[in-house]
Amino acid sequence: MSIRTDFPVFSHHPDLVYLDSASTAQKPSRVIEGMKYHMEHGYANIHRGAYILSEESEVLYHSSKEAVVRLIHAHETAEISYCYNATAALNILSTSLIASSQLNKWDKVLLSRAEHHANIVPWLIAKQTIGIEVEFVSLDADFQLDFTDLEEKLTPNVRVIALTAASNVTGAVFDLARVRDMIRAKNPSILIIVDGSQAVPHFQLDIQALDIDYMVFTGHKLMSDTGIGILYGKKSLLKVLTPAIGGGGAINWVREDGFAPSGLPSRFEPGTPHIIGAGSLLRAIEYIESIGGYAEIERIEKDLVHYTLTKWQVFKTQHSTVKLIWTEKEEGRIWVFSFATDAMHLSDVADAFAHHSICVRAGHHCAEPLMQSQCIMGSVRMSLFLYNTHEDIDRFFQAFSDILIHGVMNIEG
Ligand SMILES: Cc1ncc(COP(=O)(O)O)c(C=O)c1O
Known part of the structure; x- marks a missing residue:
């Protein structure tokens, strides 16, 4: 039995080539x-009921967090809060840092040029509302962080560095251990925040080994339901972080003139959480464990990356107008590939792929500063996952070739 048969969508759509897992996984x-x-x-609400259904829901919710602890090698469930998605987690974090006076006017937040809008806009909102400074670290020719530029931008007012672990456009994996070493040597009080949304579905971001301060990621790219985001924080930091959002479930007591927040992690989880979504994340992590964990994901990924780049070598000799946005190295990347072309309008290319039953993305992929730094409007992105095959990759390159040779009109006609 292949992994693909574990995913019912493919038996319902036998001709489907799904190459959009960086957006969301099946x-x-x-x-x-x-x-x-x-x-x-x-099913019942958690935290509130003494009856058995509520207790079962509570166990499910807690087991889900235990699975996250295993996945990222955190210390304990108190470090794991759930929210809506990675975007919400970053917004909760940025506003809570402000509410705690840990981020103030004139403080600087450093980002990279490869960030997803989810890790840009919350900081730009902080710039608008309280007057922080936001600066972007450049990328080098390999689309890696430019460490010389990082060093220059590490001025005394830097309070936070927030970086993606892997780019959702180029697939480049950032060297977070090197970033951590540089930051800690310069100023140990700078908070290191990692956006693990693209990395966690591919390889282990071992929180204890990395020794970073906060990490966010999003469940649906890891095969859970949508609507479940994960905020990891070091316990010592979470304890002194004032929640910027509040309500029922997140308090110890409330009076007319005040309240006391609850313990960790529920103080960052006001209201009824996505209990079934948490359960779906538990099942997704169990599924990964059942197929052999990250070792098996990495084995499949290595093979598909090698196959894609081998096919690309042939393809590029036939279509010189198409550029792979990143180097052709197999190491230091995840299975996300972006192709830029000005031979055709990007949305036409995506429509033409859809005509071939191939799901790809075309556009800026919520990374406009990256596109601007490359002076391009966007790219066609194919992104792979566990269930993809060599045949999917063959069909992608064959269809891309047909689209470029015959044009959209001919294919649709
Ligand atoms: C690197 C990265 N960060 C954050 C996000 C945002 O995830 P979500 O939309 O689930 O909040 C994405 C989604 O594509 C992403 O690729």
């Missing part, structure tokens, strides 16, 4: 059936 039966099971057998 779901295995274990996740789909797990969600149905919990809604049928053990």
Whole structure:
């Protein structure tokens, strides 16, 4: 049995070539059936009920966090808060840093030019509202962080550095250990925040080994339901972080003139959480564990990256108008490939791929500063995951070639 048969979408759409997993991943039966099971057998609100259904929901929610602890090698569940998605997690974090007076006017937040808008806009909002400074570290020719530029921009007012672990456009993996060493040597009080949204589905971001301060990621790219985001924080830091959002479930007591926040991690989880989504994340992590964990993901990824880049070598000799945005190295990357072309309008290219039953993305991929730094409007992005095959990659390059040779009109006609 291949991994692909674990994903019902492919039996419902036998001709489908799904190459958009950087956007969201398809779901295995274990996740789909797990969600149905919990809604049928053990669903109620958590934290509030003494009855058995509520207790079962509570156990599910807590087990999900235990699975996240295993996945990222955190210390304990108190370090893990759930929210809506990675975007929400970054907004909660930025506003909570402000609420705690840990981020103030004139403080500087450093980002890279490869960031997703989710890790740009919350900081630009802080710039608008309280007057922080936001600066972008350049990338080198290999689309890696330019460490010389980083060193120059590490001025005394830097309070936070927030970086993606892997780019959702180029697939480049940043050397976070080197960043950490440089930051800690310069000023140990600078907070290191990592956006693990693209990395966590591919390789282990070992929190204890990396020794970073905060990390966010999003469940749906890891095969859970949408609507479940993860905020990891070091316990010592979370304890002194004032929650910028509040309400029921996140307090110890409330009076007319004040309240006391609850303990960790529920103080960052006001309101009823996405219980079934948390359960779906548990099943997704269990699924990864059942197929051999990150070792197996990395084995499949290595093979598909090698195959894609081998096909690309042939393709590029036939289509010189197409550029792969990044180097052709197999190491130091995830299985995300972006192709730029000015031979055709990008949305036409994506439509033409859809005509071939191939799902790809075309556009700026929520990384406009990266596109601007490359002086391009966007790219055609193919992104792979566990369930993809060599045949999917063959069909991608064959269709791309047809589209470029025959044009969109001919294909559709
Ligand atoms: C690197 C990166 N960060 C953050 C996000 C935002 O994820 P979400 O939309 O689930 O909040 C994405 C989504 O594509 C991403 O690729």
